[in-house]
Amino acid sequence: MAHRQKRIGILTSGGDCAGLNAALRAVTHRAIRGYGWRVFGIRDGSLGLMNRPLDYVEFDLGIASGEMLRMGGTILGTINKGDPFAYPMPDGTTRDRSQEFVDGFRELGLDALIVIGGDGSMRILNKLCKQGGVPMVGIPKTIDNDVAHTDYAIGYVTALTVASEAMDRLAPTAASHHRVMLLEVMGRDVGHIAMAAGIAGGADVILIPEIPYSLEGVAGRLAETQAEGRNHALVVVAEGCKTETGHNVTHVQADGEARYGGIGQYLAARLAKMVQAETRVTVLGHVQRGGQPGPRDRMIASAFGVHAVDLIAQGKLDRMVAWQHGSVVDVPLNEVAGVTRGVDPYGTIAHTARGLGIYIGEMRV
Structure with a gap:
């Protein structure tokens, strides 16, 4: 047979x-x-x-x-x-x-x-x-x-490369115009892209869903950059990051479904008043998914x-x-099924960010 x-x-x-x-x-x-x-x-x-x-x-x-x-x-x-x-x-x-x-x-x-x-x-x-x-x-x-x-x-490493390259492009234009540049990257429930791209791109602030933060803490770090003699700053935020009061920032699609997005604009509007600086937002969105x-x-x-x-x-x-x-x-x-692996707030990556002086939130360390 x-x-x-x-x-x-x-x-x-x-x-x-x-x-x-x-x-x-x-x-x-x-x-x-x-x-x-x-x-x-x-x-x-x-x-x-x-x-x-x-x-x-x-x-x-x-x-x-x-x-x-x-x-x-x-x-x-x-x-x-x-x-x-x-x-x-x-x-x-x-x-x-x-x-x-x-x-x-x-x-x-x-x-x-x-x-x-x-x-x-x-x-x-x-x-x-x-x-x-x-x-x-x-x-x-x-x-x-x-x-x-x-x-x-x-898919992660390629998306991270795209986000890091965006940081490299935002840094010189931020310096040229004395601006605070905010980069909103993908990350509905976790901040792996934001953390890694922020460290690789020399961010001053990284905000992710896993770690709570305050606007005062963010503004304080941005003020420090000015005191250090720098006329610009870089902020990276994951799209799923909540407001400082714990609310999601979403927009409703044509099909009625609410999607994450808009936290960058939310932060930019509030930080501009707090630090008296011009802010600009870049939302990478699906650019991180596509390409070679x-x-x-x-x-x-x-x-x-x-x-x-x-x-x-x-x-x-x-x-x-x-x-x-x-x-x-x-x-x-x-x-594995249905289990989410988030950024460890006390792990190596978070410790590295704090060690570099990056503001990532206010959990006890």
Whole structure:
């Protein structure tokens, strides 16, 4: 009897970032070259298996060329809303479509599914797969770098590079016009990008969701820069940072959904009066997500993709690949799904910022 050729699926879920295509390429190369398997890319995250007809493409080595390494975004498409357990319908109601996802997996004849996503995607897809008995391996991706048990997620380093380059460009124009420049970066619940970019870019103030602050504390640090003989200052703030009174700053989209954004303008208006200085705000937004991935994201994504396929070959399922201490390891999905890894207010990065004289808030140290 001929041995059945194994078939694996792969999808990208949640917000896009740089390096996703490098992971798709690595999975394809390892699966085909290493094991002789077939690889099916599922379009638009979980929707590809929920749609009828199924929406997918079979990958081969011709598709998975070196050019994929250099491409931003994801060639499969992705979604960051539409929970299959409570899927929004046109009439305003919600419907449980989770079984459609499971049925799609079986209809395509897949043996396992590789999911590339952040903590939210891991939570939902892990629940979906467990309910339907679908073998799953996760690959972490998010520019926020907030997935538990991994030092790096795909997309973070490239986004950090973009934010750091923005700091390098803002510094000379701030000095030329004697201004306080505020840079608002992404980070809904965590401040990894803000902290690292602020340190790398020579910020005077870094504000993140994990550490409370006061306007007086910020203004005090900006006044110190003037006393030190400097005619300008740099402030970095994560978009999810609350006001000093603990309120979120959001704006409502056309679809009625409230999105983070505006904390930079909020701070600029108040600080201008407190320190008698001209302020300007730059909001990087989705610029941090897009563009060509940097070499480190390409390398990490490639290592994750190879290891994810090897896990399936070894029968080690319901795991997520992770980067720890310079090596790729794997951890149980149950320990990752829905868990957020924030900035440690007392960790090395925060200690470094304080040691450099950067104001990052007022927690006891």
